[in-house]
Amino acid sequence: MKVMLDKARCTGLGICESLASDFFEIDDDGSLLVLKDEVTDADLMEVEEAIAGCPTEALRVLRDAG
Incomplete structure (x- = not known):
């Protein structure tokens, strides 16, 4: 799975960073950096929480086919 x-x-509000800081970080210029784009089953709940918290719906998880 990939972020x-x-x-x-994305407007750089940082909600995703506060919920999943291992995956997301707001850069000094206000843009979002995806620190890790590969999502394991162990991290899925944390990443999905961050995605659900995004008010602009700028994030999603692309699940592997099959």
Whole structure:
């Protein structure tokens, strides 16, 4: 599974960073950095919480086919 970011939608509020700081960080210029894009089963709940907390719906998880 991979984290996908729609940069055009992201406003850099940082909610995702506060919920999953191992995966997301707001850069000094206010843009979102995806620190790790590979999501394991162990990390899925944390990442899904961060995605659900994004008010602009800029994040999603792309699940592997099959």
